[in-house]
Amino acid sequence: MLTFSARTKNELCRAPVGRACCRTAELYGMLLFGATFSCREIRLVSEQPSIIRRAAMLLNKVCGVSAQPVSVGRRKVIQLTEPSEIAAVMEHMGYDFRSYITYHLNRNVIENDCCAAAFVRGMFLMAGSVAGPDKKSHLEIKTGHAILGREVMSLLLDLELMPKMIERRSTWLLYWKNTAQVEDFLTLIGARHAALAIMEAKVEKQLRGEINRKVNCETANLIKITSASTKQISAIEKALAIGGIEIFPENLRQTVDLRVANPTASLAELAAKFDPPISKPGLSHRLGRIMEIAMHVIDSE
Numbered sequence: 001m002l003t004f005s006a007r008t009k010n011e012l013c014r015a016p017v018g019r020a021c022c023r024t025a026e027l028y029g030m031l032l033f034g035a036t037f038s039c040r041e042i043r044l045v046s047e048q049p050s051i052i053r054r055a056a057m058l059l060n061k062v063c064g065v066s067a068q069p070v071s072v073g074r075r076k077v078i079q080l081t082e083p084s085e086i087a088a089v090m091e092h093m094g095y096d097f098r099s100y101i102t103y104h105l106n107r108n109v110i111e112n113d114c115c116a117a118a119f120v121r122g123m124f125l126m127a128g129s130v131a132g133p134d135k136k137s138h139l140e141i142k143t144g145h146a147i148l149g150r151e152v153m154s155l156l157l158d159l160e161l162m163p164k165m166i167e168r169r170s171t172w173l174l175y176w177k178n179t180a181q182v183e184d185f186l187t188l189i190g191a192r193h194a195a196l197a198i199m200e201a202k203v204e205k206q207l208r209g210e211i212n213r214k215v216n217c218e219t220a221n222l223i224k225i226t227s228a229s230t231k232q233i234s235a236i237e238k239a240l241a242i243g244g245i246e247i248f249p250e251n252l253r254q255t256v257d258l259r260v261a262n263p264t265a266s267l268a269e270l271a272a273k274f275d276p277p278i279s280k281p282g283l284s285h286r287l288g289r290i291m292e293i294a295m296h297v298i299d300s301e
């Protein structure tokens with residue numbers, strides 16, 4: 001069974017690659033957040049074959065490099081070591097081949113408005129994860145490079161996605177715990193089904209909360225009714241044990257019987273049991289009289 005995160009990534013891998021500028025941006029996101037991105041080696045590693053297939057396709061379309069993914073254990077790996085191939089990739093990402101500073105965000109590659117989402121998608125595919133709708137909202141992206149983390153943070157802020165950032169054993173973690181922000185993030189990068197699943201779970205949770213509140217409210221009402229009727233019934237029974245039904249006048253005896261026979265009935269429910277039915281104030285008055293008599297009998301015992 002695939003995790004929600006893996007299913008989200010599969011959904012993203014089925015998304016069309018879009019315009020040429022966006023393909024470059026997505027590949028750039030994958031490279032910066034992949035295993036190695038240097039002038040000596042480019043390595044992309046994933047346990048999900050669909051991600052590595054998409055990376056290979058982008059490398060081919062964008063840079064004209066045909067990479068052959070290989071299996072290493074459960075993982076699929078793309079590895080480039082041929083200087084001419086690495087040079088081709090670096091050139092397309094706007095790097096000087098002799099430069100060794102690769103782990104920073106070259107904003108020129110994602111200059112067009114359409115490209116930022118593609119870049120973030122590439123980044124999420126290689127280094128992201130998201131908790132399923134059944135869990136607490138959480139989406140994160142990891143990098144081992146602090147400067148890159150900060151630069152991407154500022155890009156995400158520009159996109160109005162507000163991440164938090166923490167360092168954990170030399171890994172920099174950009175993360176979101178706000179459900180609406182997780183939805184926005186997933187929608188932006190093209191994972192509409194995943195975003196919808198999280199939205200539905202949130203609505204369901206709210207609904208369940210509301211139902212629980214209502215049930216609690218009804219339960220409280222029932223307790224209130226029951227405690228009033230418990231008082232009445234125990235007084236009536238005590239008085240009956242002392243003096244019998246004769247202590248109550250004829251016109252109250254039916255009320256006495258109905259009250260004792262229906263301990264959980266509310267005033268309205270009890271009033272409806274009379275034939276013909278009587279009014280609530282009428283019943284309330286009768287019960288008041290019954291209690292007076294019962295208490296008087298009990299007190300004078």
Ligand SMILES: [Zn+2]
Binds near residue numbers: 114
């Ligand atoms: Zn674009």
